[in-house]
Amino acid sequence: MFLVALSFAYFSKTLSGSYMKSTITQLERRFDIPSYLIGVIxxxxxxxxxxxxxxxxxxxxKLHRPKIIAVGCLLMSLGTFIIALPHFISGRYEVETSVRSSNSTNNLTICLASSPSCENESKLSMWIYVLLGNILRGVGETPIQPLGISYIDDHALEDNAAFYIGIKSSPFLLFGYLLGSLCAKIYVDIGFVNMESIRISPGDARWVGAWWLGYLIAGLITLVSAVPFWFLPKSLPVPEGQLAKCSPERTSFIKESPVMDHKYHADEQASFLRLAKDFMPTLRSLLGNPVYILYLCVTVIQFNSLIGMVTYKPKYIEQHYGQSASKANFLMGVINIPAVALGMFSGGVLMKKLKLSIMGAAKFALGTSLLGYFLSMFFFALGCENAKVAGITVPYGRMGSLSLKNSTLFDECNKHCMCSETEWDPVCGEDGLTYVSPCLAGCRMSDGPGMKTVFQQCSCVAVGNLTASVGQCIHRESCQQVFPYFLALSVITSFIISLGGTPGYMLLIRCIRPQLKSLALGFHTLTTRTLAGIPAPIYFGAIIDTACLKWSHKKCGGKGACRIYNTTAYRYPSLHFDFWNQENDLESTLRINSLAVDSKP
Structure with a gap:
């Protein structure tokens, strides 16, 4: 029954956690913030x-572990509700556009730039609520893993413990991304706006889905998950003779007890003052364990790469392969995450079937990690070319070269218009080029509502009827050919790396004294989150920001969210720093692209 309750708690926490990852780009666009700030959140x-x-x-x-887990679930639920709060206390989402309403025949003003007023812009950054809610969610999640795993290991048979630990989280990692995919399809202000008037699609860089809806669902589920733990006992009775003994191999480095029982039952009463007094000596004893310290160092390095990948992988799929946020989350949910879940579950099954010792578990975890990272190197070969955007990645008319000193968004074909170069309202010309806005495409007229709008008399479009349609051009055939191979390699590497997850946990909890299991798991989580969980999303986001080619601009000034990236710099991290120093200089962009093309086999 405890395993069922813990599995449900894991379901609720992984639902909200993976849903948070799936809303990265939605939060960026809704609150108009860069990737590094999303990393902070x-x-x-x-x-x-x-x-x-x-x-x-x-x-x-030492206390009542199930009830402490219940309190944690309640705090998680409250934090999840707070994350959704900004949607209900802020105004409607305003789509960035260069086209203004007018009383003319076509009802749109294209060639006259008009800066939006900043009077109605909120002085309070709404993303602060998301930050505070996520902090509270982190406080509530704290007891679930260390207390839950130690409770299982203390009351399960030795051969079953690894199997149970593999079960408790394996099936639940995909639901957050599936929920994220569903909510990303729904417009953020659904029910309050006329959808026929919306001129953006889910694949647009300005689209914001109903990100708040998933947090309400996750919060309710987390609230329900707290109920069972209030009715579970502090400790479970274990029949005599079923408590396994640790082998000398497992405990030979612990001076205090060469052979001991690895089960621990918290039935004895102890005062809070006595527990506090024993804390520092207990921590010193734990940190004196060389196997534990070595495992700690390895996982810090590993988690830095894994956390950065999981946080920004949906965004990478969106930007690099031209997929919508909904599809990117769906693919993560039905392809990538099940591979991770199957790997974790299979690792627990293999450890049970093969009866791996501590040394065997260590070798197994090391081997799978090395193989997985080696295969990950092939991702560098699965790249895409940049989208063809006039004045940013290619010159107007695909002729000549981009100017280094002056803005290249202006050309002879659009000089008759007073265009803004800060706004992002892309249109696809008949010539196959994407233009930053209808104005910069030289368009004079428009016809049709919403997504059916067609811009006419576009002087920069040098072919056909001089027309342009809403949205970016999607003609990137090479990306569509490479994308299935990217997904297949992603599944294989995720499965292989995650195979070592459960054996690694068993190595962690069996290499220390039973009284220290909860503290060892907690300190392991503390260290990995301090040195990996907090900094990895921030510095990964900062590096991603350096590859931005076009930023949005807030009403009252200041840089907002990125609209389009240099996909070459996004794929080759070593080129980011040179790109950063050039401050998105377009000549530098072309030089990076040329270098990447020349270096391909």
């Missing part, structure tokens, strides 16, 4: 953990 969950995890892991092991 994502890392705030770890900050919440850090505030209490050491004390929860130590004191919780």
């Amino acid at each position: 994502d890392g705030s969950f770890e900050i919440g953990n850090l505030l209490v995890i050491a004390f929860v892991s130590y004191f919780g092991a």
